[in-house]
Amino acid sequence: MTQEKTKWDAGRFIKTLAYFGVIPFIGSLSGLQQLFKGKAQKEKTPKPQRTGIILVAGATGGVGKRVVKKLLEKNYQVRALVRDSQRAKEILGNKVEIIEGDITISETLNENVMKDISAVICCTGTRVQPVEGDTPNREKYYQGIKFYLPEVVDIPEIVEYKGIQNLVQATRKILKRGTDESLIFDFTQPTQDLKETWGALDDIVMGGASESSIRLVENTGLFSGYVSVANSGGFASVRTRNFDPPIDLTGYTGIDLRIKGDGKRYKFIIRNDPQWDSLSYCYSFDTVYDIWITVRIPFKDLIPVFRAKTVPEAKSFDPSHITSFQLMLSKFEYDGALNPKFEAGIFQMQLEYIKAYGGKILPQFVQISSAGVTRPGRPGINLEEEPPAVRLNDQLGGILTWKLRGEDAIRSSGLTYTIIRPCALTEEPGGKALKFEQGDNIRGKVSREDIAELCLQVLEEPKLSNVTFEVKESYDLGDKEDLEKSISGLKADR
Known part of the structure; x- marks a missing residue:
């Protein structure tokens, strides 16, 4: 079977790297800056602090x-x-x-x-x-x-x-x-800071041709685009820039997403490491076509993953030091298994909020x-x-x-x-x-x-x-x- 090919968009690749502050083959600028600061300056994890x-x-x-x-x-x-x-x-x-x-x-x-x-x-x-x-x-x-x-x-x-x-x-x-909840992102009341936090991260970084975006539409965040399997690709996603300081959700049980999807299966990804290509913790969830649902993601059910391969020996997820969030539609689940609800083509999912649940009052x-x-x-x-x-x-x-x-x-x-x-x-x-x-x-x-x-x-x-x-x-x-x-x-x- 002949693998589908299409022209690679180098300009979009450069824009992606620039948005997230990434240097090819080195990683994130924040990581590089930390290196130059020296090992003596150990980063302190902030105490939990209420919003509002x-x-x-x-x-x-x-x-x-x-x-x-x-x-x-x-x-x-x-x-x-x-x-x-x-x-x-x-x-x-x-x-x-x-x-x-x-x-x-x-x-x-x-x-x-x-x-x-x-x-x-x-x-x-x-x-x-x-x-x-x-x-x-x-x-x-x-x-x-x-x-x-x-x-x-x-x-x-x-x-x-x-x-x-x-x-x-x-x-x-x-x-x-x-x-017992803590609101993290409220797309129903967008702020300038929210608009500048999320950006597209598609398989363009690996030579693919998928393309997505997140826009504020009708008091929601609309994650949408086109996912393609051309050039061995097959994923589209949006990711936050690294949180500074990292988010501390100590004492909470997990994350709630309020979403309306298209019937496809997506992934929610959290990281503890600010490095660009680092271990992540993933959770796959199904959407219901054109119906609002709340997806509950217990921290204990997050799967440690590196480049779509599970890492059983990895340490447990640390809710006290969250550096980024990511939403993804991917052809693959984990360890080479295929996403059973994947279809190449147009997709969309709306978000009302992302909040932590199960915290102490x-x-x-x-x-x-x-x-x-x-x-x-x-x-x-x-x-x-x-x-x-x-x-x-x-x-x-x-x-x-x-x-x-x-x-x-x-x-x-x-x-x-x-x-x-x-x-x-x-x-x-x-x-x-x-x-x-x-x-x-x-x-x-x-x-x-x-x-x-x-x-x-x-x-x-x-x-x-x-x-x-x-x-x-x-x-x-x-x-x-x-x-x-x-x-x-x-x-x-x-």
């Missing part, structure tokens, strides 16, 4: 401004909700999205404030100031901490309870409930409350041993009582949450070891800097979903423990 915008309410306060700064340093998208945008710009700078709003006025928590958020960190609180006439000459001390006789500026019921209710209700409209609402909220009126409490906020609760408009009511509004909301109850907040430098407890009995102090850092850790810690806890600076001289070890004894709220 983090809304920080009370962003110009003592904790809030530190939270914003730390989020920006970790490359989160941040939106600051503030009462005074001009003052916020002076405090927060120009790198953060600033929107004026007030949690005590529900109408201000509109679509512009809540759009595309993935979590809320609430650092709001009733403004407290020294009683008029209370000057530095009348300083008072408690546990070595200087303070003045305080008075409230706001109404605690409005700020600590009704304001939190408003923010929770606005958040629920957007986030609904905790989810992360907190959606992080609240900075206060230690002592359950102590006013608690039987057996010796007020002389309690911090000023507890002893002066009634004089301060029941501030702790209303904070507790605000906590209850969060706990009953249906959102996944973490409620942090810090002891007395200080301006001292951070970096201290922290002690976590439950039951609202501890006293002490803790740096605002450390609470801000804790907020970032909480965002990505599923073990703290639906947990309320108190925290203070530890006086133990031992080494600072990592968060997972420190919180090991905490239990979820009932």
